[in-house]
Amino acid sequence: xxxxxxxxxxxxxxxxxxxxxxxxxxxAQDADARAQxxxxxxxxxxxxxxxAYADAVRELEAARSLYPTASIxxxxxxxxxxxxxxxxxxxxxxxxxxxxGSTGDPARVEEVNRYLRTLRSTLARLRIxxxxxxxxxxxxxQPAAVGAAEIALDxxxxxxxxxxxxxxxxxxxxxLAPGSSTTEVLALERVSTRGTLVLDVTPEDAAVSLxxxxxxxxxxxxxxDPGAYTLAVSAGGRDVTRAFSIAxxxxxxxxxxxxxxxxxxxxxxxxxxxxxxxxxxGVTAAVLYEPDxxxxxxxxxxxxxxxxxxx
Numbered sequence: 082x083x084x085x086x087x088x089x090x091x092x093x094x095x096x097x098x099x100x101x102x103x104x105x106x107x108x109a110q111d112a113d114a115r116a117q118x119x120x121x122x123x124x125x126x127x128x129x130x131x132x133a134y135a136d137a138v139r140e141l142e143a144a145r146s147l148y149p150t151a152s153i154x155x156x157x158x159x160x161x162x163x164x165x166x167x168x169x170x171x172x173x174x175x176x177x178x179x180x181x182g183s184t185g186d187p188a189r190v191e192e193v194n195r196y197l198r199t200l201r202s203t204l205a206r207l208r209i210x211x212x213x214x215x216x217x218x219x220x221x222x223q224p225a226a227v228g229a230a231e232i233a234l235d236x237x238x239x240x241x242x243x244x245x246x247x248x249x250x251x252x253x254x255x256x257l258a259p260g261s262s263t264t265e266v267l268a269l270e271r272v273s274t275r276g277t278l279v280l281d282v283t284p285e286d287a288a289v290s291l292x293x294x295x296x297x298x299x300x301x302x303x304x305x306d307p308g309a310y311t312l313a314v315s316a317g318g319r320d321v322t323r324a325f326s327i328a329x330x331x332x333x334x335x336x337x338x339x340x341x342x343x344x345x346x347x348x349x350x351x352x353x354x355x356x357x358x359x360x361x362x363g364v365t366a367a368v369l370y371e372p373d374x375x376x377x378x379x380x381x382x383x384x385x386x387x388x389x390x391x392x
Contacts, residue, residue, distance in 0.1 A: 111148075118148035126156055134163030151180035155189075158196065167200045167235045174200075205257035206231040209241070211267040216245035218267070231262070243267045247274055276327035278303040280312075283338040287316040307331075314339055 125140030137160040145153045158173035174193045181190065209218055209227045218225045219242050225232055236259040243251045248269035257263060280301050282289060289296040290313045296303065307329045313322045316339040327333050 114148045118144045118150075118153070121147065122150075122153055122156070125153075125160070129156055129160050129163070132163065134160050138164060138166075149176075149180075151177050151185075154180060155193070158193070162196065162200065165235060165237065167203050168233065171197060171200050203236060203259040204233045205236045205259065206262040207234055207239075207255070207257060208232070208262075208264045209267065210264065211243050211269070213245050213248065213269065216243045216248070216267070216269055218243045236261070241265060241267070243269055245269050248272055272330060274329050275304050275306055276329060276331040276333060278305055278325075278327060279332065279334040281334070281336040282314050283336075284316050284341070287314045287337075287339050289314055312337070317341055 121140045121144035125137045125144060128134075128137035128140060138157065141153055141157040141160055145157060154173050154177035158170045158177060161167075161170035161173055174197050177193055178185070178190065207220075208229070208231050209225060211218055211227050216227070218227050220232065220234065221239055225241075234257055236257050238254060238256050241253045241255060249272050251267055251269050253265065253267065255263070255265060280289065280303065282300060285299050288298050289301065291303070292311055293313075305327050307327060309324065309326045311322060311324050312335065313320055314337045315321075319339050319341075321337050321339050323335070323337065325333065325335065
């Protein structure tokens with residue numbers, strides 16, 4: 082059994098002093114926060130009386146962050162209301178009602194409830210339907226729910242952004258009227274993460290291999306991951322090989338001809354152009370032909386009142 086050791090009187094005294102010191106620090110910090118909050122609150126109330134609503138919001142928000150009171154919530158609700166921020170005004174007025182509870186001045190409480198009824202009636206309601214269903218949607222930079230649920234927003238202009246893997250980002254601006262109810266349907270366009278090789282070979286029965294792996298014979302279209310490859314076309318015991326690179330979403334056309342009989346094996350590969358998926362027409366074309374010169378040439382062608390009495 083472990084023997085219990087009692088604390089000496091000096092130890093108890095030291096602990097008591099430490100606790101008192103800590104409480105004193107907390108009280109001092111609390112008094113300082115109250116003083117700073119009072120100063121910002123008074124500036125905010127003056128700005129509110131001058132109808133400088135945006136500046137009043139700034140001062141009253143700072144006062145609330147330092148030491149929130151029912152007076153601050155009430156006046157901040159008025160400031161938000163003055164700037165057209167209906168949702169924030171509703172939140173502040175609801176905080177005021179929660180703070181005063183059943184002890185609030187009945188006339189003031191009724192005033193706040195009138196504000197709330199009016200503000201709620203002005204909110205616009207937006208429902209978003211999006212495909213694919215796993216897309217992420219934001220409104221004015223904030224995550225938003227999608228589906229059957231309606232989103233309450235301040236009337237005015239809003240920016241909706243939807244994103245999904247392997248799909249192009251969709252950005253849409255909407256103008257919502259006070260009290261309106263709107264549904265926005267967002268359909269994201271799928272973007273290929275692979276490239277497409279369109280191969281034209283001569284003769285038609287020439288065998289094709291890609292990085293040494295057989296790919297059948299003749300003309301074909303091949304989906305490829307982005308990267309560099311080596312293509313080989315064989316016919317009549319002769320081979321033509323060419324290295325190429327392909328990017329995501331690129332459609333690259335290559336035309337290769339294997340020489341027959343005693344024809345010269347010196348060939349020129351000319352890249353005529355690259356056309357990404359979504360272009361109006363065409364593929365990148367690469368043509369092999371027999372040159373008149375002996376030395377091969379490989380050209381590399383190619384982005385924002387008044388204070389309540391009790392605080």
